[in-house]
Amino acid sequence: MGSLGSRIQGSSRGAEEASEGSCAGTGHGCDCRKRKRSSPCQCDSEAEEEDSLLNTPRRKKLKSTSKYIYQTLFLNGENSDIQICALGQEWNLHKVYLCQSGYFSSMFSGSWKESSMTTIELEIPDQNIDTEALQVAFGSLYRDDVLIKPSRVISILAAACMLQLDGLIQQCGETMKETISVKTVCSYYSSAGMYGLDSVTKKCLEWLLNNLMTHQNVELMKELGVAVMEQLVQSSDLFVMQVEMDVYTALKKWMFLQLCPSWNGPIKQLLNDADSWICKRRTELGEEEAFLSTEQGAPFTPVFRQVRLQYIINDLASARILERDNILPHDWLSAVYKLQWFAMLRTEHDNDTGPQEANxxxxxxxxxxxxxxxxxxxxxxxxxxxxxxxxxxxxxxxxxxxxxxxxxxxxxxxxxxxxxxxxxxxxxxxxxxxxxxxxxxxxxxxxxxxxxxxxxxxxxxxxxxxxxxxxxxxxxxxxxYTSPASGRRADAPEPESSAHSVS
Missing domain, CATH: 2.60.40 (Immunoglobulin-like)
Structure with missing residues (x-):
C-alpha cells in the first residue's frame, strides 16, 4: 500500500485526466477526448444552451397572490386588526396595508389616539366621496390594478386625495385626460382645480380652446362659467371659426344661455332666439344704456372685455351689428375706433409696413x-x-x-x-x-x-x-399687420419730425 499522500496525488492526477479527456457530468458518451480542446464540443454547446434556458426569465402571472390577497384579506376581511367606519358602512381592514395611505400612516405612527384604536370612525367632509369610491380606494391598497370608470373617476379622485393615495390619484388623472369630451370637460376642469391636478386642468383648457368654436354645443355653453370663458376668449390659442366677429356672436349665445338656462332647442335656432331676447332687453332699457352697464349684464363684462374688437370694427356689417346690439358700453367702442384710426394713419403716413422684429x-x-x-x-x-x-x-x-x-x-x-x-x-x-x-x-x-x-x-x-x-x-x-406704436400712446399724434420710413 502506498502512502496517503501518494493516493491523494493519484486521485488528483486522475481528476485532471478526466477533465481533459471527457465531458464530466454530461452522460452523453462523448468522444471529445479524441479532439483537440481548441475545437468546440457538442456537449459544451448543449450545456451552454441548457444554462441559457435556466437563466432566461419567463413571464407567467401567478393566479394566486394578488387575487388571493384581495379576496381573502380585503373582501372577506380575514385576520383584520382594524375596522374603518364611514358613511354608514364598515370595512374590516389591516393596518399594514392601510399604512400605504399617507392619511393612515400619519394617524398610526403619531401620538394620535387613533393609533391604538381597533375601530375608527372617519369623518367625510367632501360631498364627492361616497361608499363606492371608498370601496375602490381601500381596495386599491390590496391589489396592483384598479379599473376606473369615467363616470366614477371624480368620486374616486376625491377619496384618493383625502386618503393621500398618490398612485390612485395619478391613475385618476390619466383616466380623466384620456376621456375628456363635451360631456366631461367642465366637471373634469372643476375637479382638477379642486384637487390640484394641474396636468388635467391644462388638458381640459386645450380641449376647450380647440372645440369651443369648432364644435359649438348648447349644453357645453350652459355649463361654462364666466371665469373659464374669460380665460378662453383672451387666449391667442383659441381656434376661431371664421373671424373675430364669430367670437362675439358665440358670446352672445353663451350669455343668453347663462341668463335663460331653460332654453332648449337646436344650435341653429340659438342665435335667432338670443338676438330676439337682446332686442327685447334693448327696447326695455332704451338706446342710452348698454346691456353690460346694467346689473344683469355686469357679470359678463370681464368676458366681453377679451374680445378683440379692433378686428370687428374693420368690417362694416360687423360694426353695424355691434352698434345695433348695444351690449358693449359706448366708451369701449369709442376707444377702439380711436386706436384703429391712429393705427391706420401710421400705415398710410408714417410708413408702418408691419412687424419686423419678434414680439x-x-x-x-x-x-x-x-x-x-x-x-x-x-x-x-x-x-x-x-x-x-x-x-x-x-x-x-x-x-x-x-x-x-x-x-x-x-x-x-x-x-x-x-x-x-x-x-x-x-x-x-x-x-x-x-x-x-x-x-x-x-x-x-x-x-x-x-x-x-x-x-x-x-x-x-x-x-x-x-x-x-x-x-x-x-x-x-x-x-x-401693424407694429407697436413705438412706446407712445396709440391715441396720441406723433410730432412730424419723428416720422420715419421703415423698409
Whole structure:
C-alpha cells in the first residue's frame, strides 16, 4: 500500500485526466477526448444552451397572490386588526396595508389616539366621496390594478386625495385626460382645480380652446362659467371659426344661455332666439344704456372685455351689428375706433409696413384670430373679411400646400390696398383634425413667424404630408399687420419730425 499522500496525488492526477479527456457530468458518451480542446464540443454547446434556458426569465402571472390577497384579506376581511367606519358602512381592514395611505400612516405612527384604536370612525367632509369610491380606494391598497370608470373617476379622485393615495390619484388623472369630451370637460376642469391636478386642468383648457368654436354645443355653453370663458376668449390659442366677429356672436349665445338656462332647442335656432331676447332687453332699457352697464349684464363684462374688437370694427356689417346690439358700453367702442384710426394713419403716413422684429407678447395679446374648415380634400382659395390696413391676404390650399399671397393688382376699387413695395406680417398657422369626442387626431403648426411679402408675391407656408392628414381639416391663423406704436400712446399724434420710413 502506498502512502496517503501518494493516493491523494493519484486521485488528483486522475481528476485532471478526466477533465481533459471527457465531458464530466454530461452522460452523453462523448468522444471529445479524441479532439483537440481548441475545437468546440457538442456537449459544451448543449450545456451552454441548457444554462441559457435556466437563466432566461419567463413571464407567467401567478393566479394566486394578488387575487388571493384581495379576496381573502380585503373582501372577506380575514385576520383584520382594524375596522374603518364611514358613511354608514364598515370595512374590516389591516393596518399594514392601510399604512400605504399617507392619511393612515400619519394617524398610526403619531401620538394620535387613533393609533391604538381597533375601530375608527372617519369623518367625510367632501360631498364627492361616497361608499363606492371608498370601496375602490381601500381596495386599491390590496391589489396592483384598479379599473376606473369615467363616470366614477371624480368620486374616486376625491377619496384618493383625502386618503393621500398618490398612485390612485395619478391613475385618476390619466383616466380623466384620456376621456375628456363635451360631456366631461367642465366637471373634469372643476375637479382638477379642486384637487390640484394641474396636468388635467391644462388638458381640459386645450380641449376647450380647440372645440369651443369648432364644435359649438348648447349644453357645453350652459355649463361654462364666466371665469373659464374669460380665460378662453383672451387666449391667442383659441381656434376661431371664421373671424373675430364669430367670437362675439358665440358670446352672445353663451350669455343668453347663462341668463335663460331653460332654453332648449337646436344650435341653429340659438342665435335667432338670443338676438330676439337682446332686442327685447334693448327696447326695455332704451338706446342710452348698454346691456353690460346694467346689473344683469355686469357679470359678463370681464368676458366681453377679451374680445378683440379692433378686428370687428374693420368690417362694416360687423360694426353695424355691434352698434345695433348695444351690449358693449359706448366708451369701449369709442376707444377702439380711436386706436384703429391712429393705427391706420401710421400705415398710410408714417410708413408702418408691419412687424419686423419678434414680439411674441404683442402677438399673443393683439393678433387677429381667424379660421376655416376644409370639409374634404380639394382646392380652396379664400380671404378673411375686413380692412386689414391695406394688406389683402389670399390663402390657398392646393395639392397639400398652403400658400399666402399678398394681393395688390386685382382689386375691385382703387385705394383698397397698400402699394408699398414691401409689407411685413407676423403670423402663426395651425392645422388640426378631431375625432368624435373632440380629441386631436393630428395637428401641425408653423409656430410664430415673421414674413416679408412684395407686391403679389406668394409664399408656401406649409407643405403637408398626406399620411398625417384627416378631414374635415380645421385651419386656424393668427395675424399681426401693424407694429407697436413705438412706446407712445396709440391715441396720441406723433410730432412730424419723428416720422420715419421703415423698409
Amino acid at each position: 411674441k407678447e404683442e402677438f399673443d395679446l393683439n393678433s387677429m384670430r381667424c379660421g376655416r374648415k376644409l370639409a374634404k380634400d380639394g382646392d380652396y382659395c379664400w380671404r378673411w373679411t375686413g380692412f386689414n390696413f391695406g394688406f389683402d391676404l389670399l390663402v390657398t390650399y392646393t395639392n397639400r400646400f398652403i400658400v399666402f399671397k399678398r394681393n395688390t393688382l386685382s382689386q375691385p376699387c382703387g385705394g383698397s390696398v397698400s402699394l408699398q413695395p414691401r409689407r411685413h406680417i407676423a403670423y402663426r398657422l395651425r392645422l388640426a383634425s378631431f375625432d368624435s369626442s373632440g380629441k386631436l387626431v393630428c395637428s401641425r403648426s408653423t409656430g410664430y413667424q415673421l414674413l416679408t411679402l412684395e407686391k403679389d408675391q406668394e409664399y408656401v407656408v406649409m407643405n403637408l404630408d398626406s399620411r398625417l392628414l384627416a378631414f374635415p381639416l380645421y385651419v386656424c391663423c393668427n395675424f399681426l
